[in-house]
Amino acid sequence: MNRRAWLTAATSALTLALLAPIRALARVWNKAAFESPNMKDALQGLGALQVGPSRDIVLVAPDLAENGAIVQVEVESRIANTEAIAILVEKNPTPLIANFIFSNGAEPYIVTRIKMAETSELRAIIKADGRYYSVSKTIEVAQGGCG
């Protein structure tokens, strides 16, 4: 093996090693859903083709957000066998914010802080026993927070 061939081989081996964690991640991260520019496609990407309303989801978020860069959202599901909670904002450039998947004794409850570009409907989608349920709330945003 000459020097150039060895260098090429070594470089590609190194690149592969560096890319390994990204590859592992790419298998898990739902690119199609997260990059969807509208709610319908984002839901489809999540596999939520049919979503029904539910009164057994508690969504706590402010009525008015002064700063759209930090909006605290709390979601708790009282639906039996809740597997996942997704958070979406209708009017964000990419509506899907997060998808939380629970296992091994985790309660279907999360609190996080999200960005909102403008006044919009906020939706929490619950997956339970393979079915999808949702609750939504309109949040008025004084100053948009999507840079």
Add this chain to the structure above:
Amino acid sequence: MADMMKIRARQKDGITEVKVLMAHPMETGRRKNDFNEVVPAHFIQLVTATLSGKTVLEAQWGTGISKNPYLTFRLKSAKIGDQITVNWIDNKGESLTIDAVVEAA
């Protein structure tokens, strides 16, 4: 590195509440800097929490999570003294892990 991530796990009435604060820019890839150049996307994509080595929460995130992300989750399966580990990995392949031991509230 001490301030890159903070975690606290406290148990009350059998429920363990875990609070995590991560230091991360969470760039959307749409923001422009002072020189009118687009700042490349740089955001956490995956957060994994384990309790004594078993996965309890897997969070997939997009660019809509706020800068310096905050997260609370709850476990009913944890005991005082159990170890909780939280790891994040971002779109550049950077990653960070932090541990906490469950304490009584």
